[in-house]
Amino acid sequence: MDRKRRIPEATVARLPVYLRTLLEVQAEAMTTISSERLAELAGVNAAKVRKDLSYLGSYGTRGVGYDVDHLLVQMSRELGLTRDWPVAIVGVGNLGAALANYGGFGDRGFPVAALVDADPSKVGTMFGGHKIRDLDDLPALVEELGIAIGIIATPAAGAQEVADRLVAAGVTSILNFAPAVVIVPDHAQLRKVDLALELQVLSFYGQRESIGASLREELGVSAESKESVG
Amino acid sequence: MDRKRRIPEATVARLPVYLRTLLEVQAEAMTTISSERLAELAGVNAAKVRKDLSYLGSYGTRGVGYDVDHLLVQMSRELGLTRDWPVAIVGVGNLGAALANYGGFGDRGFPVAALVDADPSKVGTMFGGHKIRDLDDLPALVEELGIAIGIIATPAAGAQEVADRLVAAGVTSILNFAPAVVIVPDHAQLRKVDLALELQVLSFYGQRESIGASLREELGVSAESKESVG
DNA sequence: GGGACTTTGTGAACAAACGAACAAGGTCGG
DNA sequence: CCGACCTTGTTCGTTTGTTCACAAAGTCCC
Numbered sequence: 001m002d003r004k005r006r007i008p009e010a011t012v013a014r015l016p017v018y019l020r021t022l023l024e025v026q027a028e029a030m031t032t033i034s035s036e037r038l039a040e041l042a043g044v045n046a047a048k049v050r051k052d053l054s055y056l057g058s059y060g061t062r063g064v065g066y067d068v069d070h071l072l073v074q075m076s077r078e079l080g081l082t083r084d085w086p087v088a089i090v091g092v093g094n095l096g097a098a099l100a101n102y103g104g105f106g107d108r109g110f111p112v113a114a115l116v117d118a119d120p121s122k123v124g125t126m127f128g129g130h131k132i133r134d135l136d137d138l139p140a141l142v143e144e145l146g147i148a149i150g151i152i153a154t155p156a157a158g159a160q161e162v163a164d165r166l167v168a169a170g171v172t173s174i175l176n177f178a179p180a181v182v183i184v185p186d187h188a189q190l191r192k193v194d195l196a197l198e199l200q201v202l203s204f205y206g207q208r209e210s211i212g213a214s215l216r217e218e219l220g221v222s223a224e225s226k227e228s229v230g
Numbered sequence: 231m232d233r234k235r236r237i238p239e240a241t242v243a244r245l246p247v248y249l250r251t252l253l254e255v256q257a258e259a260m261t262t263i264s265s266e267r268l269a270e271l272a273g274v275n276a277a278k279v280r281k282d283l284s285y286l287g288s289y290g291t292r293g294v295g296y297d298v299d300h301l302l303v304q305m306s307r308e309l310g311l312t313r314d315w316p317v318a319i320v321g322v323g324n325l326g327a328a329l330a331n332y333g334g335f336g337d338r339g340f341p342v343a344a345l346v347d348a349d350p351s352k353v354g355t356m357f358g359g360h361k362i363r364d365l366d367d368l369p370a371l372v373e374e375l376g377i378a379i380g381i382i383a384t385p386a387a388g389a390q391e392v393a394d395r396l397v398a399a400g401v402t403s404i405l406n407f408a409p410a411v412v413i414v415p416d417h418a419q420l421r422k423v424d425l426a427l428e429l430q431v432l433s434f435y436g437q438r439e440s441i442g443a444s445l446r447e448e449l450g451v452s453a454e455s456k457e458s459v460g
Numbered sequence: 461g462g463g464a465c466t467t468t469g470t471g472a473a474c475a476a477a478c479g480a481a482c483a484a485g486g487t488c489g490g
Numbered sequence: 491c492c493g494a495c496c497t498t499g500t501t502c503g504t505t506t507g508t509t510c511a512c513a514a515a516g517t518c519c520c
Contacts, residue, residue, distance in 0.1 A: 008476075008477075009476090009477095010476080010477060010478090011477095012431055012434050012435075013427070013431055015430070015434070016424075016426065016427040016430040016431065017411065017427065019430070020409065020410075020426075021411070034496090034497065034498090035497075035498070036497085041411065042411060043411040043412075043413060045478075045479060045480095046479095047478080047479050047480070047481090048477090048478070048479075050497090050498060050499065050500090051478090051479095051499080051500080053498095053499095054498085054499055054500080058498085058499070060497075060498050060499080061485090061486065061487085061497080061498080062484075062485045062486045062487085062496075062497050062498045062499080063485075063486045063487045063488085063495075063496045063497050063498080064486075064487065064496080064497070064498090065496095065497065065498085066498090078434070079430050079433055079434045079437075080433040080434055080436060080437030081430065081433060085429070085432075085433055085436065087429075094328065094331055094332055094333070095328065095332065097328075098324065098325065098327075098328030099425075101324055102324055102325065102425075103324070104409075104425065104426065105425070105426075105429070108426050108429070108430075109433075110426075110429045110433075148436060149429065149432055149433075149436070172436065173432040173433075173435065173436045174432075175428055175429065175432060179250065179334075180250075181247065181251070181271065181272060181273040182273075183273060189432055189435040189436065191428045191431060191432060193423055193425070193428060194246075195329075195332075195334070195335070195423070196246065196250075196334065196335075196338050196340075197243070197246040197247065198405055198421045198423060199315070199317075199335070199338070199340045199379065199405065200245070200246040200249070200309050200311065200338075201242055201243055201246065201421060202315075202379055202403040202404075202405060202419055202421060203309055203310040203311060203315055203339075203340075203379075203403075204242050204245070204308070204309045204310055205242075205403065205419040206310060206315065206378055206379070206402065206403045206419065207309075207310030238506070238507070239506085239507095240506080240507060240508090241507095264466090264467065264468090265467075265468070266467085275508075275509065277508080277509055277510070277511090278507090278508065278509075280467090280468065280469065280470085281469080281470080281508085281509095283468095283469095284468085284469055284470075288468085288469070290467080290468050290469080291467085291468075291515090291516065291517085292466075292467050292468040292469080292514075292515045292516045292517085293465080293466045293467050293468080293515070293516040293517045293518085294466080294467070294468090294516070294517065295466090295467065295468085296468090
């Protein structure tokens with residue numbers, strides 16, 4: 001396998017799934033796991049698991065499988081999860097507030113360190129233990145709190161400006177929840193979560209399904225299993 | 231282009247982005263748009279736009295561009311957005327409650343028609359104008375309200391069972407927010423939204439970035455623009 | 461009405477991702 | 491210490507997706 005270890009994007013996106021799966025396996029006191037079993041639990045193909053893991057290095061033992069603890073250490077290191085990544089949530093509306101309350105972040109090494117909003121009537125008020133700060137404070141927050149990741153939870157109209165300001169303040173990792181196209185410079189990383197898009201894609205396939213269902217019924221075709229991972 | 235019109239998955243995932251972009255363009259009273267301009271607004275390559283749109287049929291006019299209204303009609307039809315898709319949210323905890331309140335769904339043709347929870351102390355109480363129903367009521371809800379899409383917003387442990395129950399009740403489109411691998415039969419559609427995963431992917435690239443940044447500085451390489459869409 | 465100009469639609473080259481298959485390498489019982 | 495057995499790591503053909511480049515098709519000005 002590539003000694004340069006340039007890990008393909010598709011693999012990077014699967015590593016967190018393996019990580020979570022391995023944590024569950026570890027909790028059940030299993031010390032070793034085969035690619036076959038891991039594949040089953042992670043809902044992917046076994047060959048893919050082996051190839052993905054091989055990018056991390058050769059940490060398996062032929063005839064035995066992978067050492068769970070060792071794999072977890074390597075994977076955490078590779079994903080950069082050996083440190084905390086303080087997060088700032090920009091936009092404390094419906095969604096932003098929910099994310100701030102969610103709590104699932106801090107557990108996993110992504111503490112919510114700051115809440116930011118552009119609305120002067122919100123700035124200065126408290127929410128979930130944080131005083132809401134102004135957009136203009138971003139550079140200071142990055143400096144003081146070491147904000148590494150910005151979450152955009154504003155309406156679509158404000159998203160691009162928020163992204164620009166985040167980048168200007170030195171935040172190079174951005175997660176966009178706003179239903180808008182956002183462009184960032186090449187040195188920054190942007191990922192998006194788009195609820196409407198997901199529903200519309202489901203709608204697309206759901207529409208065909210009605211045709212497909214009657215067709216399947218006619219032909220007596222049975223359902224094979226299909227997976228996805230959450 | 232393929233006359234069978236089997237639209238590639240990657241294209242399906244971009245159609246909602248074009249759709250949203252076209253709605254904005256329409257709001258500005260533009261009647262026609264070129265692939266170049268649409269590509270810019272949607273944050274993709276112009277050739278990709280043309281190829282994607284060609285799967286819908288030949289709706290452009292050479293030398294002119296695409297008729298915005300016409301394209302919107304065709305695209306909505308293809309995405310199955312000419313009807314409403316009633317949604318059931320399963321799991322009225324932090325996230326489920328936020329989604330129920332969000333409101334951005336109903337606007338776009340995905341009305342929240344039911345809230346469901348397995349917790350007996352929640353069942354029967356009101357939330358956001360809905361009486362929370364029991365998981366066992368799912369088949370009845372599908373029958374009465376025509377639930378077409380199920381949103382899983384439960385803790386990880388319950389996700390697979392909820393999915394099974396949704397499918398058993400006849401819901402074949404599922405959006406999973408729970409941080410767990412969920413498997414559905416082949417005739418069902420599953421998509422996932424995984425916040426921890428997104429943050430961990432950002433962490434992966436963020437980690438390299440510190441190395442990359444100093445390197446870039448040394449070499450005096452400037453940033454090219456990069457896009458993603460939300 | 462003709463020619464310059466614009467923009468689409470698609471063929472073809474390229475790139476990324478996938479999955480089957482298998483040799484290499486290691487375990488473990490006897 | 492050997493041979494049967496197991497599981498990894500990797501090669502290879504296939505599929506899917508992206509991008510370039512250009513002919514075809516239309517507009518619009520003169």
